[in-house]
Amino acid sequence: MNQPTPAIVAQSAVRRLPRIALLLLCAAYLMPGLLGRGPWKSADIVAFGYMSELAHTTEGLARWFDPMLLGMRPESPALLPYWIGAWAIKAAPAWLNPDLAVRIVFALLLWGAFTATWYAVYYLARTPRAQPVAFAFGGEARPTDYARAMADGALLAMIACLGLAQLGHETTPALAQLFFASHLFYGVAALPYRRVGAFIALAIGAVGMTLSGGPTVGLALGIGCVLVLIAERRRGVDTTEEPSYSTGAVIAVLGATVLAGVLAASLGLFDWKIELPGSRAASIAVDVRNQAKLLLWFTWPAWPLAVWTLWRWRRQLMARHVALPLWFALVPLAATWTTNYSERSLLLALPAFATLAAFALPTFRRSVSALIDWFTLLFFSGSAIIIWVIWIAMQTGVPAKPAANVARLAPGFVPHFSVVAFAFALAATLAWAWLVRWRTGRHRAALWKTLVLPAGGAALCWMLLMTLWLPLLDYARSYIPQVRAVSERVGQPACISELALDRPHIAALRFHGQLKLQPLTTAQNCPWLLVAPEAIVRLHEIVNLDGWRFTGTLRRPTSAGDDLLLYQRITPAGD
Numbered sequence: 001m002n003q004p005t006p007a008i009v010a011q012s013a014v015r016r017l018p019r020i021a022l023l024l025l026c027a028a029y030l031m032p033g034l035l036g037r038g039p040w041k042s043a044d045i046v047a048f049g050y051m052s053e054l055a056h057t058t059e060g061l062a063r064w065f066d067p068m069l070l071g072m073r074p075e076s077p078a079l080l081p082y083w084i085g086a087w088a089i090k091a092a093p094a095w096l097n098p099d100l101a102v103r104i105v106f107a108l109l110l111w112g113a114f115t116a117t118w119y120a121v122y123y124l125a126r127t128p129r130a131q132p133v134a135f136a137f138g139g140e141a142r143p144t145d146y147a148r149a150m151a152d153g154a155l156l157a158m159i160a161c162l163g164l165a166q167l168g169h170e171t172t173p174a175l176a177q178l179f180f181a182s183h184l185f186y187g188v189a190a191l192p193y194r195r196v197g198a199f200i201a202l203a204i205g206a207v208g209m210t211l212s213g214g215p216t217v218g219l220a221l222g223i224g225c226v227l228v229l230i231a232e233r234r235r236g237v238d239t240t241e242e243p244s245y246s247t248g249a250v251i252a253v254l255g256a257t258v259l260a261g262v263l264a265a266s267l268g269l270f271d272w273k274i275e276l277p278g279s280r281a282a283s284i285a286v287d288v289r290n291q292a293k294l295l296l297w298f299t300w301p302a303w304p305l306a307v308w309t310l311w312r313w314r315r316q317l318m319a320r321h322v323a324l325p326l327w328f329a330l331v332p333l334a335a336t337w338t339t340n341y342s343e344r345s346l347l348l349a350l351p352a353f354a355t356l357a358a359f360a361l362p363t364f365r366r367s368v369s370a371l372i373d374w375f376t377l378l379f380f381s382g383s384a385i386i387i388w389v390i391w392i393a394m395q396t397g398v399p400a401k402p403a404a405n406v407a408r409l410a411p412g413f414v415p416h417f418s419v420v421a422f423a424f425a426l427a428a429t430l431a432w433a434w435l436v437r438w439r440t441g442r443h444r445a446a447l448w449k450t451l452v453l454p455a456g457g458a459a460l461c462w463m464l465l466m467t468l469w470l471p472l473l474d475y476a477r478s479y480i481p482q483v484r485a486v487s488e489r490v491g492q493p494a495c496i497s498e499l500a501l502d503r504p505h506i507a508a509l510r511f512h513g514q515l516k517l518q519p520l521t522t523a524q525n526c527p528w529l530l531v532a533p534e535a536i537v538r539l540h541e542i543v544n545l546d547g548w549r550f551t552g553t554l555r556r557p558t559s560a561g562d563d564l565l566l567y568q569r570i571t572p573a574g575d
Contacts, residue, residue: 006312007132007362009141013445014149022152026114028428029159029459030107032466033169036421038512039099040477041562042504043344044170048099049507050074051085051171055098065267070498070506070517077269078173078213084109085171099171099511106171109179116182116201117158117351118151120189121358125150127192130321132362146447150358153448157305158354160454163298165462167347173213174344180208181221181348185328187256188225189320191249199252206260215264217335217348222257224327226250231318291337298346301376301454305357312363321359328352361447369450377436380457384429384464391425391468406472412557413475421467428463432456476558479508485554487513489566490528497526499542500535505564529567536565547571 039045050067057063067074067082074082085102092101124130125147134140141149158164167174184205190198209218229249264270296303306329313322332349336342393402394415406413435456439449465473475481486509490496497520498506509515509530518526520542529548531539539545548567556562 005129005131005133005316007130007359009132009146009362009447010135010139011141011145013362013447014141014145015446016145016148017152017446017448022155025159025455025459026111026155028463030110032424032463033470034100034103034107036466036470037474038478038480039171039507040474041479042502043172043174045479045507045511046074046503047081047170047172048085048102049503049510050082051089051102052098052507052511054082054086055089069503071519072503072506074173074213075503076173076213077215077271078176078211079267079269080208080211081171081173081176081213084176102171103169106175107169109175110168113179113182113351114155114158116179116186117354118155120182120186120351121154121355122147122151123186123190123193124321124324124355125359127319127321129316129319130359146362149447150361153361153451154351154354154358156448156451156455157302157357158350160451160458161298161302161350161353162300162458163343163346164350165458167343172344174347176212177209177214177217177344178347178350180205180212181214181218181328181332182351184209184218184221184225184256185324185351188229188249188253188324191252195248199256202252202256203259206256207263210260210264210269211267213269214348215260215269217331217345219257219261219264220331220334221328222253222260224331225253225324226257228318228320228323228327229253231323232320291342294342294346295333295336298343299350299353301372302350302353302357305360306353308363309356309360313359322356325352325355329356357451361450364450366445372450373439373453376453376457380432380453380461381436383457383461384432387461387464387468388425388429394472410472410476410558412481413472415471418467418471421470425464425467428460428467432460479504479556479562480512482554482556482562482564483508483512483515486515486530486564486566489551489554490515493527495526497529498531499529499539500532501530501564502532505530505532505562527569529569531565531567533563533565 039048046069049069053069054064054067064083064086065079067079084105088101088105089098092098126143130150131143132141132146168178182205183201187198187200187202187205190201206218206222209215209221233247233250299306309322310317310326313319316322317326329349329352332345332347332352335345335348339345389399390402390406393399394406395417397403435452439453492514495516495518496509498517499520501509501517506517509517517530520529533553545567547570549570551566551568554564554566
């Protein structure tokens with residue numbers, strides 16, 4: 001016998017969120033940061049470096065299955081994200097910067113993740129056990145209207161998550177994994193309603209996760225989905241809704257999972273990098289505390305709502321609308337706690353956290369919704385004010401303390417005024433003021449209203465950062481100042497020897513400086529040498545420094561840990 005649902009929703013509470021408003025919100029979140037910047041440190045520039053190498057390789061198809069950056073393979077066994085970026089570079093017209101072409105394509109991947117999450121929640125909310133209580137005299141929410149309102153709330157919750165802002169706007173394998181994991185989620189959720197489309201999404205999600213550096217996570221997600229569907233088959237929950245659901249769904253999910261596992265094994269993509277808490281230099285307590293802090297801020301504000309959902313729906317934990325998102329949250333959480341890719345693993349859990357957060361909405365009391373609104377209003381309004389004050393200080397020097405802090409943290413940065421950036425920032429601020437006024441006005445209740453301010457506030461702050469602060473952030477997070485300093489010293493030589501440079505530096509020097517780097521052990525005629533400071537002992541063992549003159553230490557202005565040591569050859573090669 002099914003347990004009673006805790007959701008009590010009237011038809012008046014599931015009115016439609018205007019599509020144009022939702023699309024504009026998504027666009028306001030996706031588009032800022034596309035223009036006016038280059039690849040940032042460290043994963044962003046490294047991923048772009050591999051994409052650029054593939055786009056310009058002449059070594060044939062074999063190189064596409066073994067990407068290299070100056071002889072170094074990627075840290076994660078990802079292939080498809082680099083292929084996508086390389087195809088974007090090759091297809092881009094000559095007037096479009098390669099890095100911008102890649103950012104546009106990856107912005108579309110984030111849009112696809114939004115879309116897949118929306119439809120996944122829509123179909124989960126249509127299941128009988130997810131429906132609200134039926135009223136004695138009618139008036140309860142209709143299934144399709146209720147499902148649409150829940151999907152709108154889930155999308156708002158996902159946009160509101162703080163951890164999505166930066167990682168969702170990078171061109172890294174993590175964003176590709178988010179796209180494919182959300183499609184795997186959608187495929188499993190939609191199987192009772194959309195067989196062909198759902199199976200295609202399943203195959204895309206499973207294979208995409210395998211080829212994007214997450215074969216183990218994808219395999220675990222697939223196995224968990226099979227177990228959930230088998231459990232539903234034994235209960236016979238959905239036999240009246242979709243007679244062929246149980247057998248067909250299990251076969252489809254199992255087939256996609258087996259296909260992904262075979263593909264990963266045949267390509268040698270399984271790469272176990274287990275690091276349990278305490279295995280690093282820090283103690284177990286420090287590791288656990290750091291991971292807990294990451295979880296709390298990265299998934300805010302979805303995680304409190306997700307916890308509330310698990311409590312209120314505790315009698316239906318094995319129901320598909322709770323069990324599936326719970327599994328899609330637990331697997332990335334396990335990867336977060338057992339690998340050194342904490343943030344990028346946790347990114348995959350955001351669609352599931354947003355789904356669980358949405359199912360908290362029909363169980364809230366009005367006082368709880370008001371508390372969320374007021375907290376969100378204070379948090380994001382305060383953040384916006386801080387962003388504006390620091391920008392004014394950068395432009396005018398007043399207030400003096402924020403201006404001094406910027407000068408200390410970003411030495412050498414020269415601010416400039418942009419009319420376009422100011423106009424977009426002002427428009428976003430006015431839109432936030434209108435949204436706050438609308439939310440605090442007297443309107444009919446709607447399920448998604450509780451998450452309007454969190455999503456709008458996240459979009460506002462991201463827009464302000466990517467307009468008012470973009471020159472500062474690009475200066476602080478880009479390698480351009482350091483590469484420019486190198487180019488001013490060396491000009492455009494035939495080659496530059498390097499020793500122990502890391503992937504970000506190699507990718508930045510190749511892209512921003514158009515410099516031809518060669519390993520010191522194979523380059524004998526290069527007039528210049530760049531060395532990582534930690535390799536200075538090895539340098540003395542490899543070459544005779546009597547033939548080289550140290551010309552200086554080149555630093556990134558905002559990071560002393562990214563120093564490069566520059567040497568110039570003073571004796572002819574071979575002497």
